[in-house]
Amino acid sequence: MIRLRDVSLKPAGVGQPVLHGMTLSIPQGEFRWLLGPSGAGKSSLLRLLTLGARPASGQMDILGTSVTGASRGALRNLRRRIGFVPQDYRLIGEWTVFDNVALPLRLRGRSEREIRQEVFSVLEWLDVAAYAHSRPTILSGGEQQRVAIARALIGRPDILLADEPTNALEESQARRLLSTFQELIDLGTTVIVATHNESLVREAPAQSIMLRDGTLDPQAVAP
Amino acid sequence: MSRRVSPGLRSGSLPLLVALMTLLAGLALAGLSGIQSLAAGWSQAARSAATIEIPTDIPNAPDRTDALVHALKALDGVTNIQKLSTDKVQDLLAPWLGQPVGSHKGLPGLSLPQVLIVAHAPGTDLTATVHDALPEAIVQEDLQWGQRLERLGTSLTGCAWLAVILIAAIVILSIGITVRRSVAAQKRAVDIVHSLGAADLTISSHIAGRAALLSFLGGIAGLILLTPLTTSLATTLSPFAHQSALPATFPTTLDGWWTTLSILPSSLLKELGALPLIAACLGWLTAQGVVLVWLRRLP
Structure with missing residues (x-):
């Protein structure tokens, strides 16, 4: 469950809030497209939802926890329940693909045996298992994107956020990814995908969050 | 891994x-x-040594000096007594008196003292013994040097x-x-x-x-x-x-x-x-x- 009430986001050193008056509610296990022109605030909203920033004002509840007044420990536990596929992949270049993908499980204290099994399973599914012991820096954009997707999926998160997750994927891989998202939703995961890909949106019609100038475009919240 | x-x-x-x-x-x-x-x-060495100067122009100086050495040797805590030769005293005083000329020792009209270096255990008081045996002698404890060191x-x-x-x-x-x-x-x-x-x-x-x-x-x-x-x-x-x-x-x-x-x-x-x-x-x-x-x- 994600609930925002009159939330604004104002990064340090920026005069005007990049998000303001954000009020929305997404029940657990639902899918939303996050749409809007460049600079509308999609990445800022994802940053807020991945707990990369705290709201400047308003009330934000994620998975039953009030983010506004949460302790660092509570935020840390929440982060472990959120999977994120960033647009720039955000992989650690000095680590192997395996270590990058294994990280969320290691932070949860899972055994290396389990981790090995799960990491190879997801890497095989995304067709990048051959690069498990390579550094991500030698991979193509599409391969890096799949590694980032693997890292986001590996912990079976309660919330999955993705910023343009298909922009470097082939069409068939994009479709597979959409079907994976659907499987996760069936398992109770909330999925929010930011995209500019209109054909993808047409292929999987769902409710959208439309942003314009850092706030919700009320005309486009529901399709 | x-x-x-x-x-x-x-x-x-x-x-x-x-x-x-x-x-x-x-x-x-x-x-x-x-x-x-x-x-x-250095401090230990300085605290454990005393210098005794005996004027040589007093009556019967050599015998009285020997008597003082005997008295000091009999004193508890005295471990060694070294009698400095005139040449050694001359060398020590050379910076102030200058080098001897020919066979003359010191300055004309100035006789050099006899010097005893007494090694002793810390706390040994030599003053009374020296005063009894040879009141003209001067005792210089090196304690102050020990304190400075x-x-x-x-x-x-x-x-x-x-x-x-x-x-x-x-x-x-x-x-x-x-x-x-x-x-x-x-x-x-x-x-x-x-x-x-x-x-x-x-x-x-x-x-x-x-x-x-x-x-x-x-x-x-x-x-x-x-x-x-x-x-x-x-x-x-x-x-x-x-x-x-x-x-x-x-x-x-x-x-x-x-x-x-x-x-x-x-x-x-x-x-x-x-x-x-x-x-x-x-x-x-x-x-x-x-x-x-x-x-x-x-x-």
């Missing part, structure tokens, strides 16, 4: 810096130990401690700057790990563990560099410290180095041995502090 949950610390110049700082700290500690030892030795030793010891403290501060600063640079270089990796839910302590402990290891290795390298310098210092100071067991020249064989090292004070060897561990602790604590403060800026 190693269990990676956080970025580490890029070594950079940290081991080299710590090695040089360990070298400086070790030299300061060795200097401190040497100064303490020398000051204690003690004060000198205390001042030098304070300076050496100050040097050690300054070096420790520089080590902390150097490690702090290096860790900050490393964290800044790995900001993205730290950000990623943090965003995935790593605890602050998990991240800081990984970086601090690496900082401790690099500091320890730097400390060991510093100790290796320090060994020949400490040995040289010990050899140089040995004549002043009355260390007869030390070789008179710099050791040239491994056995020679070992002999020199083995007679260094055990407290100094322990302090030097602890330097890499202290460097590792400083590295760990500094890195923890720097990283935790830095992580506090993240939400």
